[in-house]
Amino acid sequence: MESSLEFSNSFTSVSSPSARCRIFKIIVIGDSGVGKTCLTYRFCAGEFLDRTEATIGVDFRERLVEVEGEKIKLQLWDTAGQERFRKSMVQQYYRNVHAVLFIYDVTRPDSFRGLPAWIEECRRYSLGQEITRFLVGNKSDLRDTCSCDPSSINVEGQVTRDQAQKFAAAHGMILFETSAKSPPGEGEPGGGHQDRVEDVFMALASRLKRQTRPPPPLLNNTGVSGSYCGSYCGSYTGTASFRLPAKKNPHKDFWTCTC
Numbered sequence: 001m002e003s004s005l006e007f008s009n010s011f012t013s014v015s016s017p018s019a020r021c022r023i024f025k026i027i028v029i030g031d032s033g034v035g036k037t038c039l040t041y042r043f044c045a046g047e048f049l050d051r052t053e054a055t056i057g058v059d060f061r062e063r064l065v066e067v068e069g070e071k072i073k074l075q076l077w078d079t080a081g082q083e084r085f086r087k088s089m090v091q092q093y094y095r096n097v098h099a100v101l102f103i104y105d106v107t108r109p110d111s112f113r114g115l116p117a118w119i120e121e122c123r124r125y126s127l128g129q130e131i132t133r134f135l136v137g138n139k140s141d142l143r144d145t146c147s148c149d150p151s152s153i154n155v156e157g158q159v160t161r162d163q164a165q166k167f168a169a170a171h172g173m174i175l176f177e178t179s180a181k182s183p184p185g186e187g188e189p190g191g192g193h194q195d196r197v198e199d200v201f202m203a204l205a206s207r208l209k210r211q212t213r214p215p216p217p218l219l220n221n222t223g224v225s226g227s228y229c230g231s232y233c234g235s236y237t238g239t240a241s242f243r244l245p246a247k248k249n250p251h252k253d254f255w256t257c258t259c
């Protein structure tokens with residue numbers, strides 16, 4: 001599989017990355033095989049990844065987007081769903097996170113039932129309801145075709161939209177149903193009632209932009225990849241998003257980013 005770092009910069013929706021843009025770290029979690037890699041690849045590379053291997057530890061992809069005139073970089077941390085491949089995950093991966101995407105497979109109720117365990121794992125790392133959390137049901141292209149209202153489809157062995165909506169509401173999340181494989185449209189399974197992958201991530205970008213205050217004008221640039229450190233300047237409500245440095249920058253009247 002192509003290295004995410006190799007392609008990440010060539011598929012941005014903004015032609016030249018700005019020297020200064022806010023960076024948002026988003027972790028993508030859920031059971032193995034629900035399509036985390038395919039979803040993040042679809043968004044960053046614009047196509048469906050035919051052959052995937054189980055993610056080991058964390059894979060990293062990013063894309064620069066523009067929301068209402070502001071360039072924002074979404075850093076997607078695609079985490080391993082298999083327990084044995086999560087051993088190499090370190091606490092560091094959960095630091096300075098701005099949003100979490102919980103993924104399940106709409107055709108696999110076991111992956112839906114597994115969500116509370118993922119929520120609990122996030123909670124252990126102080127990623128609770130105060131952080132932006134989206135619930136994403138993937139593989140909607142596999143949902144059985146039905147001429148009736150899709151919210152009431154109750155095909156055995158599938159997760160209904162109603163079920164997912166209730167779960168999302170109970171956990172302060174916004175629900176999306178999508179497909180990394182086939183963009184939903186008229187005449188396809190899901191009948192155009194599903195969300196496009198692009199729309200899911202752009203909704204996230206838009207929400208993150210709204211929730212955060214503009215970066216301070218003279219921030220010391222010690223963050224990620226030569227850009228603003230999103231974990232410092234991008235954070236508004238996050239609990240563990242930044243920490244106070246050991247000392248103040250003697251030359252400037254603001255705190256130095258320490259992450």
Ligand SMILES: Nc1nc2c(ncn2[C@@H]2O[C@H](COP(=O)(O)OP(=O)(O)OP(=O)(O)O)[C@@H](O)[C@H]2O)c(=O)[nH]1
Nearest residue numbers: 032033034035036037038052055081139179180181
């Ligand atoms: N039909 C269909 N298949 C999908 C979709 N998304 C992913 N798949 C398939 O599901 C399988 C697993 O996809 P991955 O993206 O590797 O799943 P993952 O969640 O990253 O798995 P781990 O790395 O083990 O955690 C692959 O065979 C994909 O081709 C989708 O939207 N529709």
